[in-house]
Amino acid sequence: MSKLGDYWAFQCGNPRGIVGKIMIGAMNIANKVMYHGIIENIKPSEEMKILDVGFGNGYLEKLIYRIAKCSIYGIDISEDMVKIASKNNKKGISNGDIHLAIGDCCNLVFENDSFDIVTTMNTIYFWNDTIQGLKEIYRVLKEDGVFYNAVLTKESLDKVFYTKNGFKKFEKNEYVEMGQQAGFRNISFKNLGKNYGLLVIYEK
Numbered sequence: 001m002s003k004l005g006d007y008w009a010f011q012c013g014n015p016r017g018i019v020g021k022i023m024i025g026a027m028n029i030a031n032k033v034m035y036h037g038i039i040e041n042i043k044p045s046e047e048m049k050i051l052d053v054g055f056g057n058g059y060l061e062k063l064i065y066r067i068a069k070c071s072i073y074g075i076d077i078s079e080d081m082v083k084i085a086s087k088n089n090k091k092g093i094s095n096g097d098i099h100l101a102i103g104d105c106c107n108l109v110f111e112n113d114s115f116d117i118v119t120t121m122n123t124i125y126f127w128n129d130t131i132q133g134l135k136e137i138y139r140v141l142k143e144d145g146v147f148y149n150a151v152l153t154k155e156s157l158d159k160v161f162y163t164k165n166g167f168k169k170f171e172k173n174e175y176v177e178m179g180q181q182a183g184f185r186n187i188s189f190k191n192l193g194k195n196y197g198l199l200v201i202y203e204k
């Protein structure tokens, strides 16, 4: 594994500084089909309360808020991303609708049954304890809440040089098994692009 590959993988999992900023900006362009896939499925409306796990530069928050002035909470482990995402979502924050903070999805600070929807995009590969993260998301979802997990397929991840280390890559059956272990009762998939990404939909 090259040093560059390791560095790139680290930046994906915990972006920081100017490199992290540029990398996440590039992802906003490359992964348009994934952001739009989440939005088409959640169909944002003003009464929704949403949690986004690992928001990066807050691009998804911006897109959702443009459609509906709903209540959006976000957590990310990167202090630099909290700063950038807060700048990018000034209006929603000053309106008291968007709340972004440092946090780890394996240890959420929210009460049980808090959210209608939880989203995450390209983060599950980096969680320290995947089952614990899924259990935490299950816990904070309201009854009948839904978790939308947008991921690159294992095949897509294998095509890029920097995913050899630092990325946990899962097959479809593993997403189902882990979701069931966390308590989700129904788990389904939608394709995001052609042979590119997957939206894993977990119903509580």
Ligand SMILES: C[S@@+](CC[C@H](N)C(=O)[O-])C[C@H]1O[C@@H](n2cnc3c(N)ncnc32)[C@H](O)[C@@H]1O
Residues within 6 Å of the ligand: 012, 013, 014, 015, 024, 027, 028, 053, 054, 055, 056, 057, 058, 059, 060, 075, 076, 077, 078, 081, 103, 104, 105, 106, 120, 121, 122, 123, 126, 127, 128
């Ligand atoms: C590849 S970036 C994706 C950012 C954003 N979701 C997007 O697609 O535009 C991964 C993000 O997940 C965050 N992250 C990684 N592990 C996390 C964890 N355990 N809890 C919360 N955020 C995490 C990183 O800091 C980073 O901002």
